[in-house]
Amino acid sequence: MTAARVGIGGPVGSGKTALIEAILPLLAEVGIDTAVITNDLVTDEDAERLRKGGQLAPDRVRAVQAGACPHTVIREDPTLNMAAADRLETDFPGLDLILIESGGDNLASTFSPDLVDYWMFVIDVAGGDDIPRKKGPGILQANLLVINKADLAPHVGVDFPNMLAEATAVRGGGAVLPAICRKGSGIAEVVAHLRREVLFK
Amino acid sequence: MKDHSPDGPMMLETVLGMAADAQWHDRLHALEHEGGVEFLSIPEADAARKRMRVTTDRGRDCAIALPREQGLSDGAVLFHDGRLAIVARIDGAARMRLRPASIDDAMRLGHWCGNLHWKVIFGQGVMDVVLDGPRARYEARLADLRGLAEFVIEDA
Numbered sequence: 001m002t003a004a005r006v007g008i009g010g011p012v013g014s015g016k017t018a019l020i021e022a023i024l025p026l027l028a029e030v031g032i033d034t035a036v037i038t039n040d041l042v043t044d045e046d047a048e049r050l051r052k053g054g055q056l057a058p059d060r061v062r063a064v065q066a067g068a069c070p071h072t073v074i075r076e077d078p079t080l081n082m083a084a085a086d087r088l089e090t091d092f093p094g095l096d097l098i099l100i101e102s103g104g105d106n107l108a109s110t111f112s113p114d115l116v117d118y119w120m121f122v123i124d125v126a127g128g129d130d131i132p133r134k135k136g137p138g139i140l141q142a143n144l145l146v147i148n149k150a151d152l153a154p155h156v157g158v159d160f161p162n163m164l165a166e167a168t169a170v171r172g173g174g175a176v177l178p179a180i181c182r183k184g185s186g187i188a189e190v191v192a193h194l195r196r197e198v199l200f201k
Numbered sequence: 202m203k204d205h206s207p208d209g210p211m212m213l214e215t216v217l218g219m220a221a222d223a224q225w226h227d228r229l230h231a232l233e234h235e236g237g238v239e240f241l242s243i244p245e246a247d248a249a250r251k252r253m254r255v256t257t258d259r260g261r262d263c264a265i266a267l268p269r270e271q272g273l274s275d276g277a278v279l280f281h282d283g284r285l286a287i288v289a290r291i292d293g294a295a296r297m298r299l300r301p302a303s304i305d306d307a308m309r310l311g312h313w314c315g316n317l318h319w320k321v322i323f324g325q326g327v328m329d330v331v332l333d334g335p336r337a338r339y340e341a342r343l344a345d346l347r348g349l350a351e352f353v354i355e356d357a
Contacts, residue, residue: 002266086269112249113250118250198253
């Protein structure tokens with residue numbers, strides 16, 4: 001099988017890179033051979049952070065610079081990311097998974113199905129409990145919505161169970177998982193979900 | 202094609218052919234009489250994906266994982282072993298037809314829909330918007346354009 005390509009989108013600071021950092025050890029534990037492509041505006045900031053983290057060999061983390069609106073390189077013209085994914089598959093035969101992290105974008109950000117087989121959208125509690133109610137395409141169309149920083153709810157005046165319920169309702173029952181990426185909470189569930197829905201192993 | 206365990210999904214990893222092709226038509230027709238053909242119903246919006254977990258019309262748990270160079274289209278035969286065949290059916294998405302009154306209106310309308318990142322199909326003097334959700338949601342996005350461009354909404 002070719003490697004599964006899984007997108008991770010969401011607003012700036014919601015925890016996209018933190019989610020990758022949290023799931024990498026669990027993927028390694030179950031033998032899922034992984035590489036990552038990051039997208040930043042005009043730097044390699046997220047790629048450098050992941051390389052420094054040491055969970056993957058540096059060459060397994062590739063950076064794409066979007067140059068403009070981050071969503072353009074994951075939706076309108078994803079050729080840069082497709083080429084980077086193709087190169088990773090050539091360089092690492094037997095790869096099971098390529099995670100493609102979008103640059104931080106707004107709630108309208110979505111991935112092209114030409115680029116990914118599956119995609120997650122990450123929002124966080126501190127961004128406000130009204131985010132699901134705003135029904136952005138990222139919230140509605142993602143295969144999986146992750147609501148991060150659940151532990152901050154009492155500090156920012158958010159009724160977290162209500163936020164989860166509203167997110168599930170606007171997505172018509174589509175998958176929603178809570179997480180605290182920094183503490184590893186909810187991460188096993190995210191990995192189990194990916195294994196069932198797109199990795200098949 | 203991998204063997205599948207009772208616990209895991211049935212792996213479908215290649216498009217063997219198209220149901221409408223002569224060689225497949227006869228084989229599937231014979232199997233259909235014996236109840237050996239199962240169908241996967243896939244929404245048009247998902248058809249571009251190479252991987253997905255889906256259930257056949259008879260409840261069989263399947264996982265599609267196609268090579269990058271292959272694509273799903275209506276009638277794709279994904280499994281056949283002489284006793285069972287699995288065929289993909291792509292559910293056509295609903296469409297909303299927009300007919301601008303003039304070239305000026307067409308430019309405004311095209312720019313507007315482009316900004317909304319809508320998927321469209323161009324026809325003679327019309328533009329069909331592929332609906333990935335309730336039609337009312339799309340019509341609501343056109344309300345503010347009414348004072349700027351003249352156009353009518355038709356059923357596609």
